[in-house]
């Protein structure tokens with residue numbers, strides 16, 4: 587996302603957005619404009635510790651360099667189009683990315699931590715059947731600036747100014763999109779989340795969640811130290827392919843093998859398997875038994891049960907309270923570490939799988955879905 591600046595000679599020069607660079611990229615950029623790389627680190631601290639987007643306020647940067655920066659680059663976070671607070675303290679921002687497209691970012695405060703849920707794409711191409719982002723279709727990948735910019739905007743809003751006493755203690759790549767389908771931009775953004783001169787978060791506090799892109803799981807373990815969550819939702823291939831179409835390409839056995847390689851390379855980390863419970867679909871004792879069998883292959887890993895969050899037009903329903911409890915008990919009794927995710931931000935549609943944003947769909951999926959809904963309502967009459 588370049589801005590165009592007009593110089594005195596009237597030649598048009600594309601300005602670069604500094605939020606697009608990780609630390610090395612920023613050092614390279616400063617070298618390119620004839621400055622010492624340590625200057626890049628000085629500016630980086632201003633951007634991510636002080637949440638400063640105006641070079642003029644960077645008091646330890648000399649006047650000449652400030653002028654040079656103003657000519658060649660800018661600090662461009664996404665624009666806040668809407669922000670909403672839920673009664674439980676959850677906060678949601680709608681952030682404009684370009685004309686016609688916006689994504690949602692959610693902050694979830696808890697007594698001992700604050701988690702920011704960040705989006706990686708405008709819409710999503712994977713078409714998971716129970717996800718409202720999937721139903722919206724896909725437009726494009728977000729840039730590094732648009733991803734790290736979500737953390738920047740939320741941190742600034744929440745008053746995350748000092749490094750101590752931070753409000754955002756955890757970031758999860760669980761917003762709109764499949765992060766591993768936007769590998770390079772996501773890895774760069776996560777390296778800024780991890781970097782001491784960035785947001786300085788430990789590896790266990792930055793989590794990438796994937797629907798199961800097997801080759802990219804291996805690539806990720808080489809690229810950066812972060813935590814991994816895998817969206818499983820079913821422990822047999824027939825049902826999983828129905829819920830998560832990507833399973834056709836990377837079936838459960840391949841996915842589990844990739845997870846075993848991940849754990850072998852990172853022995854001190856564990857993987858969280860997300861399992862959204864849908865009434866009568868994947869919430870019966872037989873499903874729990876299949877999941878237990880699968881989890882024996884990954885004894886250090888955890889299961890996170892998510893009661894399904896409904897959205898307009900979905901054919902699924904949330905499992906009943908008894909079924910949810912029974913499912914969890916079966917897992918716990920089998921020795922599988924299992925957590926039940928509490929639903930937060932219900933009153934502002936900020937729960938998992940409800941993030942919608944504004945997507946100019948290029949896959950025509952949303953149009954097809956609308957057509958199908960229209961046809962169904964005609965038949966119903």
Ligand code: SAH
Pocket residue numbers: 716717718759760761762763764765795796797798815816817860861862892893894895896938939940
């Ligand atoms: N594409 C990534 C990250 C985005 S979804 C992934 O698939 O992991 C973040 C989590 O929310 C995933 O586990 C997803 O399966 C879950 N989810 C999606 N829709 C949901 C819904 N309607 N109710 C509950 N969880 C949902």
